[in-house]
Amino acid sequence: xxxxxxxxxxxxxxxxxxxxxxxxxxxxxxxxxxxxxxxxxxxxxxxxxxxxxxxxxxxxxxxxxxxxxxxxxxxxxxxxxxxxxxxxxxxxxxxxxxxxxxxxxxxxxxxxxxxxxxxxxxxxxxxxxxxxxxxxxxxxxxxxxxxxxxxxxxxxxxxxxxxxxxxxxxxxxxxxxxxxxxxxxxxxxxxxxxxxxxxxxxxxxxxxxxxxxxxxxxxxxxxxxxxxxxxxxxxxxxxxxxxxxxxxxxxxxxxxxxxxxxxxxxxxxxxxxxxxxxxxxxxxxxxxxxxxxxxxxxxxxxxxxxxxxxxxxxxxxxxxxxxxxxxxxxxxxxxxxxxxxxxxxxxxxxxxxxxx
Amino acid sequence: xxxxxxxxxxxxxxxxxxxxxxxxxxxxxxxxxxxxxxxxxxxxxxxxxxxxxxxxxxxxxxxxxxxxxxxxxxxxxxxxxxxxxxxxxxxxxxxxxxxxxxxxxxxxxxxxxxxxxxxxxxxxxxxxxxxxxxxxxxxxxxxxxxxxxxxxxxxxxxxxxxxxxxxxxxxxxxxxxxxxxxxxxxxxxxxxxxxxxxxxxxxxxxxxxxxxxxxxxxxxxxxxxxxxxxxxxxxxxxxxxxxxxxxxxxxxxxxxxxxxxxxxxxxxxxxxxxxxxxxxxxxxxxxxxxxxxxxxxxxxxxxxxxxxxxxxxxxxxxxxxxxxxxxxxxxxxxxxxxxxxxxxxxxxxxxxxxxx
DNA sequence: TTAGATTATGAGAGCGCTCTCTGAGAACGC
DNA sequence: GCGTTCTCAGAGAGCGCTCTCATAATCTAA
Numbered sequence: 001x002x003x004x005x006x007x008x009x010x011x012x013x014x015x016x017x018x019x020x021x022x023x024x025x026x027x028x029x030x031x032x033x034x035x036x037x038x039x040x041x042x043x044x045x046x047x048x049x050x051x052x053x054x055x056x057x058x059x060x061x062x063x064x065x066x067x068x069x070x071x072x073x074x075x076x077x078x079x080x081x082x083x084x085x086x087x088x089x090x091x092x093x094x095x096x097x098x099x100x101x102x103x104x105x106x107x108x109x110x111x112x113x114x115x116x117x118x119x120x121x122x123x124x125x126x127x128x129x130x131x132x133x134x135x136x137x138x139x140x141x142x143x144x145x146x147x148x149x150x151x152x153x154x155x156x157x158x159x160x161x162x163x164x165x166x167x168x169x170x171x172x173x174x175x176x177x178x179x180x181x182x183x184x185x186x187x188x189x190x191x192x193x194x195x196x197x198x199x200x201x202x203x204x205x206x207x208x209x210x211x212x213x214x215x216x217x218x219x220x221x222x223x224x225x226x227x228x229x230x231x232x233x234x235x236x237x238x239x240x241x242x243x244x245x246x247x248x249x250x251x252x253x254x255x256x257x258x259x260x261x262x263x264x265x266x267x268x269x270x271x272x273x274x275x276x277x278x279x280x281x282x283x284x285x286x287x288x289x290x291x292x293x294x295x296x297x298x299x300x301x302x303x304x305x306x307x308x309x310x311x312x313x314x315x316x317x318x319x320x321x322x323x324x325x326x327x328x329x330x331x332x333x334x335x336x337x338x339x340x341x342x343x344x345x346x347x348x349x350x351x352x353x354x355x356x
Numbered sequence: 357x358x359x360x361x362x363x364x365x366x367x368x369x370x371x372x373x374x375x376x377x378x379x380x381x382x383x384x385x386x387x388x389x390x391x392x393x394x395x396x397x398x399x400x401x402x403x404x405x406x407x408x409x410x411x412x413x414x415x416x417x418x419x420x421x422x423x424x425x426x427x428x429x430x431x432x433x434x435x436x437x438x439x440x441x442x443x444x445x446x447x448x449x450x451x452x453x454x455x456x457x458x459x460x461x462x463x464x465x466x467x468x469x470x471x472x473x474x475x476x477x478x479x480x481x482x483x484x485x486x487x488x489x490x491x492x493x494x495x496x497x498x499x500x501x502x503x504x505x506x507x508x509x510x511x512x513x514x515x516x517x518x519x520x521x522x523x524x525x526x527x528x529x530x531x532x533x534x535x536x537x538x539x540x541x542x543x544x545x546x547x548x549x550x551x552x553x554x555x556x557x558x559x560x561x562x563x564x565x566x567x568x569x570x571x572x573x574x575x576x577x578x579x580x581x582x583x584x585x586x587x588x589x590x591x592x593x594x595x596x597x598x599x600x601x602x603x604x605x606x607x608x609x610x611x612x613x614x615x616x617x618x619x620x621x622x623x624x625x626x627x628x629x630x631x632x633x634x635x636x637x638x639x640x641x642x643x644x645x646x647x648x649x650x651x652x653x654x655x656x657x658x659x660x661x662x663x664x665x666x667x668x669x670x671x672x673x674x675x676x677x678x679x680x681x682x683x684x685x686x687x688x689x690x691x692x693x694x695x696x697x698x699x700x701x702x703x704x705x706x707x708x709x710x711x712x
Numbered sequence: 713t714t715a716g717a718t719t720a721t722g723a724g725a726g727c728g729c730t731c732t733c734t735g736a737g738a739a740c741g742c
Numbered sequence: 743g744c745g746t747t748c749t750c751a752g753a754g755a756g757c758g759c760t761c762t763c764a765t766a767a768t769c770t771a772a
Contacts, residue, residue, distance in 0.1 A: 003728090015751065015752045017730085018752075028749055028751080030749090047502075048728080049479050049728055051416065052411050052757090053729050054407045054729090055407045055727085055757050055758065056730040056757055071444060081427055088427060088458060088459075099455030100456035115448065119453075124416075360759085361760095362758075373723080373724095380760085383720090385719095386720065407759090408760090410727095410759090411759070411760090
């Protein structure tokens with residue numbers, strides 16, 4: 001197994017440059033020469049050294065997908081798999097190498113910083129796609145400080161002007177409220193996401209705005225904050241069970257599942273007593289009983305778009321085969337992907353309600 | 357922000373070599389010079405280019421953790437998180453960069469091969485830790501063909517002589533049988549893992565051997581094969597429910613959970629009617645009702661050991677700052693980690709059984 | 713004092729690629 | 743016939759590091 005371009009060149013009786021041209025599809029090569037070189041490459045099972053190539057090109061053609069969460073939590077998250085799927089699929093299409101970057105020591109912020117530092121200064125990636133982190137997490141600031149090129153999947157509350165691909169959380173909440181209103185509901189509550197996550201904030205904002213738009217008031221007791229987990233949904237459901245609204249917009253499928261468990265425990269039927277409309281559209285939402293009406297967000301698509309945006313960023317910052325461009329900071333790119341209503345069994349018309 | 361060693365050298369009034377020595381902790385540097393250089397490095401927030409370093413050293417100091425499973429399945433797997441945790445922790449200790457390598461297109465074997473090829477020929481990793489794949493998966497052969505340095509977590513059925521870190525599946529099954537026998541059981545069945553996975557094969561082998569060792573026969577109807585999933589455990593439990601053994605060794609926690617669900621559906625009580633002893637010791641095993649008596653395997657530890665073994669392999673194949681060593685193939689290293697019995701509530705003495 | 717060891721630094725040759733520059737032929741126009 | 747323009751290929755200068763080797767300075771030992 002020959003190891004270098006040089007050796008292949010010698011075997012094929014051409015120069016290093018010619019072999020390089022053949023490999024990279026350069027122009028101006030006689031068919032005969034190209035075929036000879038390709039044959040030698042194949043015979044020797046030669047693969048150019050990616051590290052050397054990266055050094056010469058000043059491009060690794062590799063990107064990282066960073067999830068600022070401990071490994072363990074990452075695997076219990078329904079959001080992450082489709083995101084990884086989307087990122088991986090875009091990388092495949094764009095002939096990019098993708099590495100999943102994780103950080104394990106969640107407890108020790110010192111060690112955590114070191115791990116991030118290693119990632120950000122490694123230079124093994126042209127850029128990074130990061131799932132948005134909670135408010136005031138250090139990781140975003142570190143990326144900025146280290147001059148990493150990156151795109152966020154989801155808005156970052158601390159830095160509104162960062163390149164990101166988000167889903168339309170506000171619009172989704174509006175669609176949810178509109179739909180519930182169209183079913184005849186006017187007593188609508190919400191289990192909101194946490195105030196330290198953009199998805200939590202935006203979905204609540206959208207909810208309030210939409211309610212106001214319909215001239216409806218929201219009872220304070222009908223707004224409970226959770227943290228997107230099943231447990232928090234259960235707790236919130238319990239708190240509302242005594243005097244529930246006729247419809248509930250729940251900011252995540254998991255919390256909706258928890259709320260339904262709480263309602264079931266208190267003898268409330270969904271949707272007969274309370275309609276539930278959740279947000280996410282993860283596989284879970286189709287398997288609950290009843291199956292959830294939900295706002296489906298295109299997670300894989302946002303992963304794909306994030307990669308495309310990232311490549312665009314990298315190309316402008318460092319055009320292929322050229323020196324870095326001037327700081328072209330005319331606003332960070334942002335993309336908001338539409339979400340869609342998926343109607344299932346957890347919602348029904350107000351007039352079929354038996355209570356009140 | 358200065359970009360190269362050269363620039364730092366100039367700013368500090370020394371040569372490139374000296375800066376390199378300072379960064380890499382080389383000897384023979386006056387304290388005064390070292391401090392001056394370090395100050396300049398800090399002032400300029402300089403980080404050496406890892407790609408250039410890798411090229412010069414012919415070492416990336418990065419390893420990959422490859423899971424030959426589609427991303428989606430990966431996240432529903434209880435085995436993978438602790439493995440990743442262990443690998444990540446060892447990498448942290450050894451100052452290694454770790455990237456999780458995944459492959460998404462499970463369906464199309466062509467595309468899958470391309471993705472693997474990109475990984476194996478990238479040269480971005482000194483070596484790879486791979487969770488063992490099912491029998492006759494192409495990935496192992498590809499790694500061998502591409503000359504990748506790797507260590508398997510778990511045995512590979514197709515290639516018995518590959519470097520690997522395994523847990524003592526055979527011994528674990530023996531411990532299980534011994535314990536059940538010590539409780540007075542003699543009618544013992546098993547729900548085995550799939551025949552295409554080493555863990556499945558070994559646990560079944562261990563079970564049969566141990567039973568024979570006790571002079572006990574196994575009824576053919578009391579040996580059912582599953583595929584480690586809850587569903588397959590449920591199906592197996594259903595098949596055995598009519599004429600169950602008094603004790604059952606189940607090759608995975610998940611299948612045990614499924615079997616218990618099946619038994620519950622058929623009115624069989626665990627452990628009163630059937631004792632269940634599972635294998636894995638994943639968190640799940642502590643939260644079932646009743647909590648599972650199980651053989652706990654040290655998954656994180658095997659991840660850690662795999663990294664250590666991998667580094668050993670890399671060091672012998674390519675000693676630091678030297679040319680590749682002669683093919684020192686005096687047998688691939690293998691390590692078998694001990695497992696331990698965790699007693700919980702799903703097993704009890706035979707004499708407390710009410711049937712028969 | 714001088715040889716020899718020890719400590720400290722620089723020069724420079726790579727690592728294995730890419731890519732620009734240069735130039736040799738072939739094709740073409742007038 | 744002589745520029746001109748293409749087509750094709752090689753020479754060679756990097757990319758930003760590491761590491762060996764040579765050399766200079768300082769410190770022993772006799």
